[in-house]
Amino acid sequence: MGVSSGSRKLKEAARIILVGAPGVGKGTQSERLMRRYPQLASISTGDLLRDNVRDKTLLGLQAESFMKSGSLVPDPLILDLILRELTSRNWLSTSRLNTNIISAISQRTRSTSCAVEPSQDPDSSFILDGFPRTATQADSLSRLLPMNLVLHLVTPAEIILSRMATRWVHASSGRVYNIGFNDPKVVGIDDITGEKLVQREDDTEETWRKRLAKFEETSSGLLNFYKEKQPATVVVVRGNSSDEISPQIFEEVERRFA
Numbered sequence: 001m002g003v004s005s006g007s008r009k010l011k012e013a014a015r016i017i018l019v020g021a022p023g024v025g026k027g028t029q030s031e032r033l034m035r036r037y038p039q040l041a042s043i044s045t046g047d048l049l050r051d052n053v054r055d056k057t058l059l060g061l062q063a064e065s066f067m068k069s070g071s072l073v074p075d076p077l078i079l080d081l082i083l084r085e086l087t088s089r090n091w092l093s094t095s096r097l098n099t100n101i102i103s104a105i106s107q108r109t110r111s112t113s114c115a116v117e118p119s120q121d122p123d124s125s126f127i128l129d130g131f132p133r134t135a136t137q138a139d140s141l142s143r144l145l146p147m148n149l150v151l152h153l154v155t156p157a158e159i160i161l162s163r164m165a166t167r168w169v170h171a172s173s174g175r176v177y178n179i180g181f182n183d184p185k186v187v188g189i190d191d192i193t194g195e196k197l198v199q200r201e202d203d204t205e206e207t208w209r210k211r212l213a214k215f216e217e218t219s220s221g222l223l224n225f226y227k228e229k230q231p232a233t234v235v236v237v238r239g240n241s242s243d244e245i246s247p248q249i250f251e252e253v254e255r256r257f258a
Helices: 026-036 045-054 058-068 075-088 101-106 135-144 157-164 205-229 242-257
Strands: 015-020 041-044 126-129 149-154 167-169 176-178 234-238
Touching: 015 026, 015 205, 026 041, 026 126, 026 149, 026 242, 041 045, 041 075, 045 058, 045 075, 045 126, 058 075, 075 135, 135 205, 149 205, 149 242, 157 205, 205 234, 234 242
Parallel strands: 015 126, 015 149, 041 126, 149 234
Antiparallel strands: 167 176
């Protein structure tokens, strides 16, 4: 794969998770990582769900039944979506992937027969978006597909709250802009589609304080899992802005994979 000017080439496969509070800029960092390292792809569980529901695949129909009933899509189904997507890209060895994999996950077995072999080709590098969010999910994922870099992005809550007052969203894609922090090229217009940006009615300080508190509650178990089970993979990156955080992430990625 060719590398454009200003980008870097990975020499080892990177499997990355970004952990950070809402508003910390995970989407911005993902986009910057993929621009700098073109071998990186984003694997979004939200996109996989939407695509499978739209295409009426077997997994999509199963997921849709949970969604229509107002239930959360079960973790084994999400894991199946992820594994099948990576297998379709030839980023996983299928020699040990069998039809009992999902039932085995559900039973929380530790049998190695459920393991899969990730490709070591740098072109199979990816950022996993939207999963895992809890220690239980991380445990299930680690038995099947070990991640090799967990980036914990940390920005003070008061700075995140100040950003939300200037937050604009592209409704159909979810792309987020912040005036004075991550500005669109044209005020009020999405960079990609040229469509108008909107401000969400629920972007209030009270709502965001609740979101931040919820993140702290749920993320502590997730981070503790990786710190205990895979301590070498966890890197804390602190900064008040994306421009402060990005160079630290690039340095870590290049040290490990480039």
